[in-house]
Amino acid sequence: MSALSDLETWEPRYASRAARMQASEIRDLLSIVEKPGVISFAGGIPDPALFPLDDIRAAYQAVLASDDRANRAMQYSASEGDPDLRDWIVGYMAGKGVDCTRENILITNGSQQGLEFLGKLFLSPYDTALVGAPTYLGALQAFSAYEPVYDELRLDDTNRTALSYQDAASEAGGALKFSYVVSDFSNPTGETLSLAARTHLLRLAGELDIPIIEDNPYSDLRYDGEPVPTIQSLNLQACGSINGSRVIYCGSFSKVFTPGLRVGWICASEKIISRLILIKQASDLNSSAINQAVALHLAERCYDQQISKGRASYRLKRDAMLKALSAHMPKGASWTKPEGGLFVWLTLPEGFDGADLLQKSIAGFGVAFVPGRAFYADGGGKNTLRLSFSLPDIENIETGIRRLGALIGEVATPTP
């Protein structure tokens, strides 16, 4: 009786949500792409060549220099986060058109933890979350643990009325809880929501009276064009105060500095932040105090310089990828032309299967990417691929896209 009577039967012991948290076939495929020699457009992770290592070393040294400060950096700390770091973020958010105070800021372990907390705060089983198709895979993973239903947020389709969303949510057996978007240089498509789409979203969310989660980790990595005002800033212009805002903004230091610190934040009305602090406390008490102190040290000294470095380097890589796509993609393929961020989204003719293509590509062409289907809540997007240009160097971008073009040209389009 000491061992579990039948280990195969752990399954029935799990919460019902565990059924929504399965390992994905795509993730299994991607686990084999770390092989040397593979050119990977899969990751979507920042280029370590851009990490400000000397500044990082200096930051850790400074934070640990005096015993008093080192002891604070090594102790438990406030669940809401370091007050000085939150104050720096208040200044940063002002630059995004958002007037707020530190009471509006919660520090999270990267923006991923922000998404997890928001799922936890809002979603009961059968509630509806409005998400794009495609949308950020990590958001789907964070939300799915809370067993929602997804409905497709369409911002270019004026035929989809507020009432139609509401009816669908009622039919699904729960309430409409929030809409979720990556506003700038979205993961996975690289596209930026236009001002018109943002205005449409605010109007729709107003009609539905639901919050908008604005996930914006890539915002500072703009290579061309003019910034579009954040959705939160547009909302503040209308409602007057962050504490009356329906927009919940998720930010991160992972793309501009380094993901190793695991420091991100949520900016929202005090009422919501006070709820999220309780969730943070129950989840992991607080984010690492030393990493928050280091993030602040870096933010105060070299945020702008890091943005410039990132923009200059990624711009060249994006240009190289777009040029290679033009040169090597067969007719019928189309792709996004992002003004920033880390991703290009490739759409192939109907009939292509990204997962099948990935297998062939790794086996015979040494090129990896993410099949687009992973980013669809409804399993669509079979004929799409996400290509990240952040990690490979320019020569490998050219080589990789050439090989990928050759593969796509070779694969006979199956009958749809």
Add this chain to the structure above:
Amino acid sequence: MSALSDLETWEPRYASRAARMQASEIRDLLSIVEKPGVISFAGGIPDPALFPLDDIRAAYQAVLASDDRANRAMQYSASEGDPDLRDWIVGYMAGKGVDCTRENILITNGSQQGLEFLGKLFLSPYDTALVGAPTYLGALQAFSAYEPVYDELRLDDTNRTALSYQDAASEAGGALKFSYVVSDFSNPTGETLSLAARTHLLRLAGELDIPIIEDNPYSDLRYDGEPVPTIQSLNLQACGSINGSRVIYCGSFSKVFTPGLRVGWICASEKIISRLILIKQASDLNSSAINQAVALHLAERCYDQQISKGRASYRLKRDAMLKALSAHMPKGASWTKPEGGLFVWLTLPEGFDGADLLQKSIAGFGVAFVPGRAFYADGGGKNTLRLSFSLPDIENIETGIRRLGALIGEVATPTP
């Protein structure tokens, strides 16, 4: 329509679990004890005087020394955690009588995140979790987000049969999902589960065929007496393999090294770990790579030395608190005599109210503690207090307990 129509009505937008995640009256009380001059027995946090600051400085310097290693420490990393750190923990667990491999280890942000993940994995609303009365407040906070029912785990009461637990769980409308204990020098009581109690628990969990969560962050801080085998090791003796074990062990570097790294772990069967890796991924992708590397550096170089330092220092503080309690507590008060850990549990005659006492104590006596009620899932324990001896120095322990004894003597016992 741009602002939420009525901000007071955020409440109905939240998931049903939000009702279980309220700010506690006790936490509000404790937020005012950080005033200078207050002697605090409230915290339960490690003494920063014991942080190995020079080793910590050397560890960060070593991890950041070469660009290659620094880049890895600053990048995204595996959700399951650093393989070398997991290997070190495998060796550590061997010392706890647990034969396992790195596939049995998941790195978490302190053991608190482990508890949160286990709540998420196992609990659906109305499921039952068996917990002690009292038990660790943070475990109740982590689990309560998943809306369980609590039943009291009694290991000294042989009249409570497996059937009685099962009947109560069915009546509550869900399934019995797990039992939870802090095995050594428990938070909040400081008591250690006897071998007989561990054997009883294993038999009971076997009859109920449920997992046991063994939370054991204080285990290495033993000041007297002989170690009792971990529940996981006792289970392995019977079932033969970690992969057949029903015990899920949560460990932490927070008490022996520093909480600032936010590094803990779960050791369990591979089947459970593989599920928890998906939860980790959805929750915050991975724990800080640099903090994991620093934890490993410290663990390899000074784990034993830290244990010795901690034991020597906390033993004196425990002795001072027990001596002061004997000298200053009025008749009718009783307290635990812990062999390790950070806590003493004080029980006053029926009719005393710990929360009321805390208010009077802070206002007139400059002494803080945690009213015991916070550690009861059912709201019991009104006449109990948790006293931590880890943070004040020996003189303040004597002064604080003397003042507390005077207060308790002054307060007329209200009619029960």
